[in-house]
Amino acid sequence: MLVDQRQAYDRMRETCPVAHSEFMGWSLFRHGDIVRVLEDPATYSSASRHPAIPSGIDPPAHAGFRTALAPHFTEAVMAALEPRSRRIAVELMEPILRDGGAEMMEAFATPFTLRTLCASLGWREEQWECLGGWTHGNQQAAFSRDPAAGRALAKLLSEHVKANLDEHRSSPSDDVTCALLATSVDGALLDDDQIVSVLRNWVAGEGTVAGGISLLVLYLAQHAELQKALRDDPSLIPAAVEEILRVDDPLVANRRTTTREVEIGGRTIPAGASLSLMWIAANRDPRAFESADEVHLDRGTDDGLVWGRGIHLCLGAPMARLEMRIALEELLSRTTTFSVGGEVRRSVYPSDGLAAFRLSVEPSRMTAT
Numbered sequence: 001m002l003v004d005q006r007q008a009y010d011r012m013r014e015t016c017p018v019a020h021s022e023f024m025g026w027s028l029f030r031h032g033d034i035v036r037v038l039e040d041p042a043t044y045s046s047a048s049r050h051p052a053i054p055s056g057i058d059p060p061a062h063a064g065f066r067t068a069l070a071p072h073f074t075e076a077v078m079a080a081l082e083p084r085s086r087r088i089a090v091e092l093m094e095p096i097l098r099d100g101g102a103e104m105m106e107a108f109a110t111p112f113t114l115r116t117l118c119a120s121l122g123w124r125e126e127q128w129e130c131l132g133g134w135t136h137g138n139q140q141a142a143f144s145r146d147p148a149a150g151r152a153l154a155k156l157l158s159e160h161v162k163a164n165l166d167e168h169r170s171s172p173s174d175d176v177t178c179a180l181l182a183t184s185v186d187g188a189l190l191d192d193d194q195i196v197s198v199l200r201n202w203v204a205g206e207g208t209v210a211g212g213i214s215l216l217v218l219y220l221a222q223h224a225e226l227q228k229a230l231r232d233d234p235s236l237i238p239a240a241v242e243e244i245l246r247v248d249d250p251l252v253a254n255r256r257t258t259t260r261e262v263e264i265g266g267r268t269i270p271a272g273a274s275l276s277l278m279w280i281a282a283n284r285d286p287r288a289f290e291s292a293d294e295v296h297l298d299r300g301t302d303d304g305l306v307w308g309r310g311i312h313l314c315l316g317a318p319m320a321r322l323e324m325r326i327a328l329e330e331l332l333s334r335t336t337t338f339s340v341g342g343e344v345r346r347s348v349y350p351s352d353g354l355a356a357f358r359l360s361v362e363p364s365r366m367t368a369t
């Protein structure tokens with residue numbers, strides 16, 4: 001499992017599709033079992049111990065938060081963000097092209113995604129390093145089950161976000177932080193702690209985008225024909241993003257808690273039990289997808305669970321898609337080819353995507369001159 005969790009969870013899906021472990025609670029691996037959970041939020045609660053808006057909120061309160069936050073991810077907001085995000089991508093890519101390659105997580109995926117988030121929030125871009133440190137520390141704390149470290153990190157992030165909120169209150173501008181300060185749910189403005197909780201979700205989401213970018217680039221580095229097809233026709237990139245992430249999903253799992261005793265896959269699970277929805281295995285379930293581990297750009301996304309389904313469907317998907325499209329467009333257009341240039345190490349839950357990935361690139365002549 002520690003070497004390649006994707007293969008390990010494929011095996012679990014086929015041999016033990018409803019499994020129990022101390023770390024993950026009850027893990028569900030099959031597409032059909034997970035869809036049934038997603039369609040029944042009354043039986044499978046998302047309520048979390050720590051405040052998480054809106055991911056850890058159940059109906060009926062969830063709808064109000066969701067409606068209030070949706071305007072921060074509209075097409076118009078994404079269109080305004082695109083040039084700034086592209087500038088960041090180009091800036092980070094220059095040294096990679098010059099040096100003929102780089103460690104992609106460190107040199108590109110992590111700084112690109114977090115700097116884009118800072119740009120959209122109207123924060124100084126260098127603050128990405130603090131957010132990156134928080135994400136990494138948080139994943140380590142969850143992996144090693146260290147609640148004290150988790151609490152210390154939560155406090156740090158909270159102080160960081162609140163300092164930015166104070167700055168934006170004293171000099172209002174046209175950015176997402178000011179929009180969040182003006183966001184109200186059922187007539188009441190979000191308070192600072194609620195905004196911290198919203199942004200914790202977004203920062204974590206950017207970690208998943210970084211993992212997604214690393215997996216997309218790895219797949220294309222290993223599949224030269226598809227790489228060439230996307231370089232020749234960039235309009236195929238959005239479909240490739242959806243389909244490659246279905247086959248190699250950066251987000252391993254999300255949690256639910258049973259509100260009553262249930263039976264899943266012939267097993268009786270008590271009320272109050274913690275469930276892990278293993279997206280990474282469900283998206284590769286041959287019961288839902290023909291030739292499930294193959295990438296077919298014409299497959300369509302209706303059955304895919306990369307973004308979840310139902311009331312908690314990923315709110316940040318437009319931003320994630322924008323960043324992944326920009327990353328691929330810029331890398332493909334500035335190279336004639338790229339390939340795996342060294343170590344590839346997969347992350348282990350709760351981290352996303354790849355822990356290390358060295359890419360080797362051939363810059364296109366236009367870029368090189």
Ligand code: HEM
Nearest residue numbers: 054055202205206208209212254307308312314315316320
């Ligand atoms: C490739 C990147 C991403 C993937 C694969 C992804 C996937 C998901 C999935 C599967 C869920 C459903 C969770 C559940 O049902 O428990 C979800 C929810 C959510 N995601 Fe993402 N996500 C990504 C990036 C982002 C980003 C960048 C943001 C914000 C900037 C974001 C914000 C959210 C929020 C707020 C929710 C909760 C929605 C709700 O509860 O109504 N995600 N995401």
